[in-house]
Amino acid sequence: MPKTVALVGTDAVAEAMRQINPDVVPAYPITPQTSIVETYSQMIADGLVKSEMINVESEHSAMSAAIGAAASGARVMTATSSQGLALMWEMLYIASGLRLPIVMTNVSRTLSAPVNIHCDHSDSMGARDSGWIQLYSENAQEGYDNILQAIRIAEHPDVQLPVMVMIDGFIISHSIDRLDLIDDDAARKFVGKHKLKNSLLDHENPTTWGAFDGLHGYYFELKRAQAEGMKNAAAVVKQIGEEYGKISGRYYSHFETYRLEDAELALIVLGSAAGTMKAAVDQLRSQGVRAGLLKLRMFRPFPAKELVSALSHVSDVLVFDRSDTIAGEMGGPVFIEARSSFYDEIKRPRFKNFVYGLGGRDLNLDMILKAVASSQTGNLITYLGVRE
Amino acid sequence: MAKWDFSKIKEWGWKEHPTGGVIPEAATTDSYATGGWRSVRPVLDSGKCVHCYICFIFCPDSSIVIKDGKMTGFNLRHCKGCGICAEVCPAKAVSMMNEAEAQGLEKCHLAGQDLGTEKSA
Numbered sequence: 279m280p281k282t283v284a285l286v287g288t289d290a291v292a293e294a295m296r297q298i299n300p301d302v303v304p305a306y307p308i309t310p311q312t313s314i315v316e317t318y319s320q321m322i323a324d325g326l327v328k329s330e331m332i333n334v335e336s337e338h339s340a341m342s343a344a345i346g347a348a349a350s351g352a353r354v355m356t357a358t359s360s361q362g363l364a365l366m367w368e369m370l371y372i373a374s375g376l377r378l379p380i381v382m383t384n385v386s387r388t389l390s391a392p393v394n395i396h397c398d399h400s401d402s403m404g405a406r407d408s409g410w411i412q413l414y415s416e417n418a419q420e421g422y423d424n425i426l427q428a429i430r431i432a433e434h435p436d437v438q439l440p441v442m443v444m445i446d447g448f449i450i451s452h453s454i455d456r457l458d459l460i461d462d463d464a465a466r467k468f469v470g471k472h473k474l475k476n477s478l479l480d481h482e483n484p485t486t487w488g489a490f491d492g493l494h495g496y497y498f499e500l501k502r503a504q505a506e507g508m509k510n511a512a513a514v515v516k517q518i519g520e521e522y523g524k525i526s527g528r529y530y531s532h533f534e535t536y537r538l539e540d541a542e543l544a545l546i547v548l549g550s551a552a553g554t555m556k557a558a559v560d561q562l563r564s565q566g567v568r569a570g571l572l573k574l575r576m577f578r579p580f581p582a583k584e585l586v587s588a589l590s591h592v593s594d595v596l597v598f599d600r601s602d603t604i605a606g607e608m609g610g611p612v613f614i615e616a617r618s619s620f621y622d623e624i625k626r627p628r629f630k631n632f633v634y635g636l637g638g639r640d641l642n643l644d645m646i647l648k649a650v651a652s653s654q655t656g657n658l659i660t661y662l663g664v665r666e
Numbered sequence: 667m668a669k670w671d672f673s674k675i676k677e678w679g680w681k682e683h684p685t686g687g688v689i690p691e692a693a694t695t696d697s698y699a700t701g702g703w704r705s706v707r708p709v710l711d712s713g714k715c716v717h718c719y720i721c722f723i724f725c726p727d728s729s730i731v732i733k734d735g736k737m738t739g740f741n742l743r744h745c746k747g748c749g750i751c752a753e754v755c756p757a758k759a760v761s762m763m764n765e766a767e768a769q770g771l772e773k774c775h776l777a778g779q780d781l782g783t784e785k786s787a
C-alpha cells in the first residue's frame with residue numbers, strides 16, 4: 279500500500295535509499311546533506327537495511343570508495359553538498375569515465391567564498407561537464423521519486439553512467455513536506471537486482487580497471503563512447519519515468535510544463551523555485567498575460583530538441599538561473615544551454631536571463647512579476663534580487 | 667598470452683573498446699615491460715645476501731625474483747629503479763648502479779630502451 283507521509287527532504291531521500299537497500303554507502307557529512315547520512319546510519323543500526331556504511335575522512339575518499347565498491351559490482355549510493363562535491367571533483371570524472379552507475383544525492387548549496395551554507399546551484403553546475411546525469415527536484419516528493427528512478431537509469435546497459443539527484447538545500451532538505459511513498463515491495467521490484475557486466479570481485483572472470491591508456495591513446499575513443507551513453511540516457515530517462523508512473527501514478531520526463539500549451543511567454547526554472555513560478559504563472563494569467571512554465575528536470579543530458587519543440591510557439595523565454603557562470607555577461611548555465619538550443623531554428627523567441635537566489639537569497643512572487651514586467655525593456659541578463 | 671584479442675586495438679573504433687576501458691583479464695602488466703624509465707638499477711651481491719626477503723616485501727613492483735627459497739636477483743622488465751630494496755636490505759647486499767653504464771652506454775638518463783621495453787613515441 280502506498281503511504282502518505284510528512285518528511286523533511288533529507289528523510290525522503292533516506293526513505294528511498296532504505297527501499298533500495300544499496301550494498302555500500304560511503305559518505306562524509308556536510309551541511310545541509312548531513313541528515314541524509316545520519317538518518318541512513320540510524321536505519322543501518324536499527325537493522326532496517328543491510329548496507330555497508332563506510333565512514334571516510336573526506337568527500338574525495340567518499341567518491342573513491344564509491345568507485346572501488348561500484349567496480350566490485352556493488353550497488354553504491356552516496357550524498358553530498360557544496361564544498362563536498364567540489365572536493366570530489368577529480369573522482370567524479372573517474373566514476374563516469376569508468377562507467378560506474380553510482381547514484382548520489384546532491385543537496386544543493388552554494389560554494390564559498392564568502393562562506394554560505396544556503397541554496398543555489400553553483401555546486402552541481404560546476405560538475406555539469408563531469409559526465410554525470412543530472413536530475414533536479416522541485417520538492418521532497420520529486421527527490422524521493424528521482425532517487426528510485428536514478429538507480430534504474432544509471433544501471434541501464436545503454437547508459438551505465440553515474441546519476442546526481444539534486445534537492446535544494448534547506449528549502450527542500452530541511453522543510454517538512456507531504457509526500458507519497460510507494461510500497462516497499464513495489465520499490466524493490468522496480469529497482470530490481472544489480473548486475474554489472476564486469477566486476478572486480480568476479481574472480482572467475484578477472485578484469486583490470488582504470489588502466490593507463492598505453493601512450494597509444496584510447497582515451498578519445500572511450501570518451502566518445504561515454505558521450506554516446508549520455509546521449510542514450512535521454513530516451514532511458516523517459517522510459518523509466520513512464521515505467522515509474524505506472525506503479526506510482528507520478529509520471530516523469532525531461533521536463534514538466536505548466537500552462538505552456540497556449541503561452542506567449544515562457545519561464546524556465548530548475549528545482550524548488552518552480553512552485554513559486556506556478557503561482558506567478560497563475561497570477562500573470564489572471565492579469566491577461568499568457569504565461570507558462572517549463573520546469574526542467576533533466577539538465578544532463580540536456581533535452582535541447584524537446585525543449586525547442588515545447589517552446590516553438592512562444593515569443594519570449596525568461597530563463598531563471600540559480601547560479602552564474604561568471605563568464606562576462608554570458609548569463610547562467612540554463613540560459614546558455616536553452617538559448618543555444620534555438621540557434622538553428624528559423625523562428626527564435628526572445629531570450630532574457632534572470633540570475634536569482636545566489637547564496638540562498640529568497641525568490642518571491644513579486645520579484646518574478648517584476649522580472650516579467652521588465653523583460654520587454656530590460657537587459658539581456660539581470661541579477662534579480664541583488665541590492666543595487 | 668593475452669586472453670582477449672587486442673592485436674588490432676590501434677585500429678579499433680570507439681564502439682569496439684570494452685565499456686569504461688575495462689580490460690577483460692587481470693595482471694596484464696606481466697606481459698608489458700614497465701622498467702624502461704629506470705635510471706639506476708639494483709645489483710645484488712649474493713655473497714652478502716641472507717635471503718631474509720625484506721626486499722621482496724618492500725619492492726613496489728614485485729620485481730624481486732625468488733627461486734627455491736633464495737633471493738636470486740631482479741626482474742628488470744618491471745624494476746623501476748626506485749632503490750627501496752637497497753635502502754631496506756639489512757645485509758647491505760644491494761647497490762644501485764647507473765643504468766646507462768650497466769648497459770655499456772655513455773652515462774645518461776635516457777637509457778633502458780633495450781630491455782624489452784616497447785619503443786613508443
Ligand code: SF4
Binds near residue numbers: 715716717720755756
Ligand atoms: S633484503 Fe637484502 S639480504 Fe634480504 S633477501 Fe633482499 S637482498 Fe637478500
Ligand code: SF4
Binds near residue numbers: 708727745751
Ligand atoms: S629498485 Fe625498486 S623496483 Fe627495483 S627491485 Fe628494488 S625495490 Fe623493486
